[in-house]
Amino acid sequence: MKSVAFLYIGGPHHVFHAAPAAAALAKAARDVQVVNLVSGERSAALIERVYAAYDAPPPDIRPFDTPWWGGLAARISGRASARKLPALLRHRRELAGFDALVTAECSSSILRHFGLYDAKMVLIPHGAGDRAISIEKRMALFDKVIVAGPKNAERMVDCGVVRREDLAEVGYLKLDLMRQLRGQAPKLFDNDRPTIFYNPHFKRELSSLMQAEAIVAAFRAQDRFNLVLAPHIRAFEDATPAERMQWEALAEDGKVIVDLGSDRLLDMSYAIGADIYLGDVSSQVYEFLADPRPCVFVNAHGVRWEGDPNYAFWTLGDVCTPEMVLQAVTVAADRHASYLQQQRAAVAASFGESDGAADRAASQIRQLIGDPEMP
Structure with a gap:
């Protein structure tokens, strides 16, 4: 059986950008083991919410904890993000056992420098903004970059960061999810002011x-x-x-x-x-x-x-x-x-076209790992 790990180490705000693909993959490919590796209970709860929205089977959620020295680095630096590298180093052997790793940020690309060569690496960038940070050299270390629309795809190719054949445009996964979660805007205030x-x-x-x-x-x-x-x-x-x-x-x-x-x-x-x-x-x-x-x-x-x-x-x-x-x-x-x-x-x-984006992202991942049950 093929196995795919979705890695959430950048914070709970990354969940809604990647978990729709995890849910769609788990629902469509019962022959593929989909594991969600999370830092913190909050991310786990959000993943469960995403899976429920897509009527997927219960998610396989496992802790991706930080070693003690990673917590110390975070306290000394005053930056929660200082936990990421220690966690990646601690779990690098576990991660090497998957056929593919999927993430919403580039930090995990450092695993390539620590001997992770067999597992395919997939990036689903969080957000679809215009700042240069959305186009960075570390993207070249991923086997597949799944983007929302043509804007960032063209910019990545023009900048020489990602080859066209390593890109897939599938639509904005978070927007696809929001359409699953609600049908109308929430009422924020009990008055008629804009x-x-x-x-x-x-x-x-x-x-x-x-x-x-x-x-x-x-x-x-x-x-x-x-x-x-x-x-x-x-x-x-x-x-x-x-x-x-x-x-x-x-x-x-x-x-x-x-x-x-x-x-x-x-x-x-x-x-x-x-x-x-x-x-x-x-x-x-x-x-x-x-x-x-x-x-x-x-x-x-x-x-x-x-x-x-x-x-x-x-x-x-x-x-x-x-x-x-x-x-x-x-x-x-x-x-x-x-x-x-x-x-x-x-x-x-x-x-791009966001309806069905999660299914299209899941299909791209299945193709990448050579899923034998791929239709």
């Missing part, structure tokens, strides 16, 4: 997070809009309890939600339920634009972004300084028509 989804990135040198307190204060002082402050889940992964409490105190019942870590940051609740997107460099803007709506982008660092492909999404709405956010949001709906056609084209290039 809701803003404010989504700062976690990298402070690129993000508007340093100005977020002032931006939230501006929304607290008005009565026209609701606001959801929902930064990338990694923005506060290393924060102390006191720091979290300070930010959460910015919330206001009936007007402002501050969410630093719930599952709503992962399952597109805010992207689906909001009326206007406010962000900086997060690729989640494309998830919001799966249903095209007004967008505003905060240029918090005076970036000269025009013509820069890393900021292509900033052409999909008005760009403003942090001080002008409220004014820009106020006119966003009126200005949306001028961006609508470009938004639709950008989403098509980023996501």
Whole structure:
């Protein structure tokens, strides 16, 4: 029997990008053993949710724990991500026993340098953004890179990072999953005011997070809009309890939600339920634009972004300084028509056709491992 391991070491936000393929593979190929290797109970719970959405058999979930020195490295550095390399080294022999490894991030490519040659390695990049980090040299170490749409596929080939024959465009797995999970947008507030989804990135040198307190204060002082402050889940992964409490105190019942870590940051609740997107460099803007709506982008660092492909999404709405956010949001709906056609084209290039994406990704994996039962 062939065996495939899905490896989740980058955090729970990677689960919805890769687990749909795991569920589809487990459902369609009973002759293939599908194992989910996870760091933490939260990821395990999310995997179970994904499998249930696809009516797949119960998932095989196994712990992918970190050695003690990995935990020590994380505490000393103050970075949760410092656990990844120690965990990979600890489990490298176990991983070598699978026919294929599937991951949503590039860190596991280091296994190639530690003797992992027989197992096929598959990358399903999380997100479909425009920043250069989505195209990196480590992708060349994977046997197959499964992307959502033609935008990133063409960019990878043009940059010489991945060969065309090693790429597969299948659609956006997370969007395919969301259509399985719900049929309508969640109600975020019990009022009729338009809701803003404010989504700062976690990298402070690129993000508007340093100005977020002032931006939230501006929304607290008005009565026209609701606001959801929902930064990338990694923005506060290393924060102390006191720091979290300070930010959460910015919330206001009936007007402002501050969410630093719930599952709503992962399952597109805010992207689906909001009326206007406010962000900086997060690729989640494309998830919001799966249903095209007004967008505003905060240029918090005076970036000269025009013509820069890393900021292509900033052409999909008005760009403003942090001080002008409220004014820009106020006119966003009126200005949306001028961006609508470009938004639709950008989403098509980023996501391709997402319905059935999980099944297509599973098929690519089966082909790669030479599944004898492949139809």
